[in-house]
Amino acid sequence: MRLTVIGSSPAWPNPGSAHSGYLVEGPEKLLLDCGPGVLGRLRETELWPSVDAIAITHFHLDHWGDLVPWVWGSFYLSNNGPVPRPELWVQPGGAAFLTALGERLGFPDMFERAFQLAEYEPNVAFSAGGLSVTPIRVPHYTLQTYAFRVQNSSRVLAYSGDSAPCDELVEAARDADLFVCEATLLRGELDGEPRGHLSLDEALDAFEQSHARRLVLTHRPCELPTPEEYELAHDGLQLEV
Numbered sequence: 001m002r003l004t005v006i007g008s009s010p011a012w013p014n015p016g017s018a019h020s021g022y023l024v025e026g027p028e029k030l031l032l033d034c035g036p037g038v039l040g041r042l043r044e045t046e047l048w049p050s051v052d053a054i055a056i057t058h059f060h061l062d063h064w065g066d067l068v069p070w071v072w073g074s075f076y077l078s079n080n081g082p083v084p085r086p087e088l089w090v091q092p093g094g095a096a097f098l099t100a101l102g103e104r105l106g107f108p109d110m111f112e113r114a115f116q117l118a119e120y121e122p123n124v125a126f127s128a129g130g131l132s133v134t135p136i137r138v139p140h141y142t143l144q145t146y147a148f149r150v151q152n153s154s155r156v157l158a159y160s161g162d163s164a165p166c167d168e169l170v171e172a173a174r175d176a177d178l179f180v181c182e183a184t185l186l187r188g189e190l191d192g193e194p195r196g197h198l199s200l201d202e203a204l205d206a207f208e209q210s211h212a213r214r215l216v217l218t219h220r221p222c223e224l225p226t227p228e229e230y231e232l233a234h235d236g237l238q239l240e241v
Contacts, residue, residue: 028053099111165206216233
């Protein structure tokens, strides 16, 4: 299993960085989240992304916003021949959300024309891109949000999405080979009611409790310090899980 960080910014972009997007190859291609800037980055290596599936953790724009230009681009390019139509996995109620959005942006089934749309269920593994993905509900303000536990026959990748401190996040990363965990805050300050994110110390605590083997921090503002002893995601980073 290989991970390529396509985008790693927090809710506002770090200089030169795309928002959340993590490509997992094992050997098919699964994209975890698709924030603004991710589609353009994917197109740096091929005319149109050949991903097999996309899974979205939650509907904050920095984690899914490039699905909209993905739709328009696939329509335009389809005039010249078939365009890949990847699976798109969204949370319960996500299909209705996209239909309502389509009514405002173009037409109700615009996302269904570009993607094979499906909804996952909490704590129920689904198959995407040749991998098993288990969505685990985590707290993120009042928004329905999930961490993902991604597995093949020999490796486990855990991805926090966005999460406040919680036992569920620890379980999502339990004994994982790689834990990609957000660390948006400086000291765990109140960023909303209820809270929505982790500090560096809280991300480290979740990692230690989970007994995961490797931690990569992400979604971290460039304005905050990150000590050199900690591994920090950056756009273009490639890791063997």
